[in-house]
Amino acid sequence: MARGQRRSTRTSAAAAGSKPKSPENSPLSTRSNTPDVTSGHPSVNDESLDCPACTPESREHNYRKESWIECDSCKTWYHWRCAGNGEDVNNIAKWYCQPCIGADQTRQITVKTPARKSSRKKTQRDYANLNSGLGSDPNRWMRLLEGKEIRDAPFKRMEGSEINLEWLEDDDEAMLAPIIIERPEGLGMKMPPKDFTVDDVADLIGESTPLEVIDVASQTTAQGWTLGKWADYFEMEPSKREKIFNVISLEVSGTKISDLVLPPKFVRDLDWVENFWPSTRKGSHMYPKVQLYCLMGVARAWTDWHIDFAGSSVYYHILQGSKVFYFIKPTTANLAAYERWSGSELQYQSWLGDLVDEVFKVVLTQGNTMIIPAGWIHAVYTPVDTLVFGGNFLHTYNVSTQIKVRNIEIATQVPKKFRFPMFSRLCWYVGDKYLRDLKAHSMGIFSPRILAGIQALADFLVSEARALEQGSEQVKKEVKDQIPVDRVKDGPAMARELRWRARLAAGSSSDDESSKDVTNIFPSNGAKRKRGQSEDFTTEAPFKNFKPKVWDALSKTSEEGERRKTTGPKPTEGEEWTERWLGDVDEGQDGEEASVQSRRDVVVKVRRTGKGLERQRIERVVEDWEWKEEAGRISE
Structure with missing residues (x-):
């Protein structure tokens, strides 16, 4: 670019409006006297500097003030009077020297669009914030940190x-x-690119585009802003800004910026x-x-x-x-x-x-x-x-x-306008895809962290299903509107099947659970469950139109263990004793001597899958404890 940095379409920063970024970036870097330019009027006072386009006649003239321009391709600096076409140098947006244009005909000299007049009105004192006790000082937030x-x-x-x-x-x-x-x-x-500016944002999206701007002092939305007005404000000297504003919600998907x-x-x-x-x-x-x-x-x-x-x-x-x-x-x-x-x-x-x-x-x-x-x-x-x-x-x-x-x-x-847009609908799409994956690959394709996330997602979707079944008419409508019918035909059934499959894939042994209370656990008419009933999943999955895969072969074995004597804390009526028995009981624990008989049941299931076969081995150990005076039984 002509100055070694991007030019604003709003200032006189044209092809020679400032000094090169550094001597190393300029073809004049071997000299100590690089062009000395002033804002709006690029000039050089040392007539000894070389310009490739100079002629013997032009060198004889003593120009008090000289305008320079840099080629955007080879970065060579030229006198504008030698290389220009009479156009005001401040109007040039992109410029190439003749050798560079000859080497690549696609290079074209372009001019800047006319500068936009700022429509920004003088900011009035924020009396509303003062009267409400919020204050109008943007620095008050930082003072809270002191x-x-x-x-x-x-x-x-x-x-x-x-x-x-x-x-x-x-x-x-x-x-x-x-x-x-x-x-x-x-x-x-x-x-x-690093030289991209707020002015470029306004040009690519449109200066008349409405913009949500935050008044920093009150942390509320300021009215009447457009991208053009914001670009004018942003380019002000900081000392001239009467108020401090901020832009944090400009989403640019679908605009020309999204290509960058x-x-x-x-x-x-x-x-x-x-x-x-x-x-x-x-x-x-x-x-x-x-x-x-x-x-x-x-x-x-x-x-x-x-x-x-x-x-x-x-x-x-x-x-x-x-x-x-x-x-x-x-x-x-x-x-x-x-x-x-x-x-x-x-x-x-x-x-x-x-x-x-x-x-x-x-x-x-x-x-x-x-x-x-x-x-x-x-x-x-x-x-x-x-x-x-x-x-x-x-x-x-x-x-x-x-x-x-x-x-x-x-x-x-x-307010809904400040929440994640279409959050529930997105969750239904995600849940539907994970359910299809779990159906195709019942186990082993997801890591524990992914499975935990799927279970949390399924719990959320089940809560949405309950709202659809039991909520008010307004709630039902809101939930129903978020279910994507192009993918999800029966939301409640999909949510509950996803939860069941996710838990099963995570290692829960649902096959051992009874299915006799299926209709009470998942009432099809949306009625409330009886007190004490839970929505635990079962072997016979209660999902509409759901047909579980059958096992091709099943083998059961059971063997009795030897009776042994051990000690353990004997349960006493009225005492909170159950927690002590949920873990392993060490034979070295203090307690009364008991006789223990163990039984080990093993179930092995085999069935074909799309990739080969699936083999499940489920092992259960049951212990019967009996004390001399009275008997009690605890199974695990």
């Missing part, structure tokens, strides 16, 4: 190539705490929207658009404590500038404190860090990427004007936290 105990975060710093599914499976702590990647190499990520941004491969491998939402349903943009955000914050901007919607995880790349994050771990106690604090008067008068166990601090700078796992509570400070690209994603490795955060959003009455 004197607080904040620890440097102990989070891992990793290479981009280390962030992959193998790491996630091998490390039990993976995706349970934020991680920092200092360089983007190895992440499989695509970002705009690609999330890290690790994120794409996990993302539910990427992997489970039908591609045929994305054409109309009717899908959760949360994968590509452009965040634009000016110096002194503050985003108060929050959890990303539905406990979604976040990838966050600093293209320009810097951010300071403050983190609170999502423990049960901390989430409870956040729930009490969120949406109450405490939110405007207190520091959430005083209500939790500890607060961590992370400073990110240009080129850094961070991945924030599900549920982490955080606040963000912007020390300098900053441009960030990032996105949100749900995944299967921490479903329980995602559901927990969603419940907090409901409890604190977060």
Whole structure:
């Protein structure tokens, strides 16, 4: 580019509007006298500098002020009077010298679009906030930090190539705490060039596009903003900004910017929207658009404590500038404190860090990427004007936290427009796909963490099924509208079968459970269960149109063990004795002598599968304990 940096379409920063970035980047780097340019009027006062286009006649003239331009290809600097065509140098957007154009005919000189007049009105004093007691000072958030105990975060710093599914499976702590990647190499990520500007955002999306802007002082939405107005504001000198604003919710999927941004491969491998939402349903943009955000914050901007919607995880790349994050771990106690604090008067008068166990601090700078796992509570400070690209994603490795955060959003009455869009519908799509996988491969294809996530998802879908069966008419309608009938024909049956299969795949021995109370456990008419009944799964799965695979062969053996004498605590009526017998009973325990007879039952089942065969071996040991004076029986 003509100046070694991207030009704004709003200033006179044309082809020669500033000094080259560094002598090393300029063809004049062997000289000590690089072009000395002034804002708006690029010039050089040393007539001894070489210009490849100069003629003997032009060198004889003594120009008091000289305009220069740099070729965007070979980076050679020229006098504009020698190489230009009479056009105002300040109007040039991209310029190439004649040798470079001759070498590649696709190179074309372009001019800038006319500068836009700012429509920004003079900001009025925020009397509404003053009268409500909120204040209009954006610095008040940072003053809350003064004197607080904040620890440097102990989070891992990793290479981009280390962030992959193998790491996630091998490390039990993976995706349970934020991680920092200092360089983007190895992440499989695509970002705009480093000289990309807020002005480019406005040009690519459209200056008239409405924009949600946050007033930092009150943490509320400011009205009447467009991208063009925001670009004008962002380019102001910081000292001239009468108020501090922030942009954190500009989603750019489907715009020209989306061609420049690609999330890290690790994120794409996990993302539910990427992997489970039908591609045929994305054409109309009717899908959760949360994968590509452009965040634009000016110096002194503050985003108060929050959890990303539905406990979604976040990838966050600093293209320009810097951010300071403050983190609170999502423990049960901390989430409870956040729930009490969120949406109450405490939110405007207190520091959430005083209500939790500890607060961590992370400073990110240009080129850094961070991945924030599900549920982490955080606040963000912007020390300098900053441009960030990032996105949100749900995944299967921490479903329980995602559901927990969603419940907090409901409890604190977060408006639906600020929640994860189409969350329930996405969960149905994910559940349907996992159920089909479990049907095709009954066991052994999912890791324990994945199975735990599927079970948590199934529990959520079963709760949605109960609401559909037992809720009010309004609730029933809301739940029904979220079930994707293109994939899920019977929501309640699908949810319960998914839970049953997920538990079975996790190793629960459901085959030993009785199925005699099936109709009471899962009433087909949606009636409430009797007190004391549970929704435990059974061998004869009570799912509509469900036909379990039969076993091709079954073998049962039983053998009696020898009677032996041992000691153990004898159960006494009225005493809480049962817990002592749930574990192994050591023969060395104190207690009265008893006679113990054991019996071992073994069941082996075999059936064909699509890949070969499945063989199940179930072993059960029953012990009969009998004391001399009176008998009692405990089975395990």
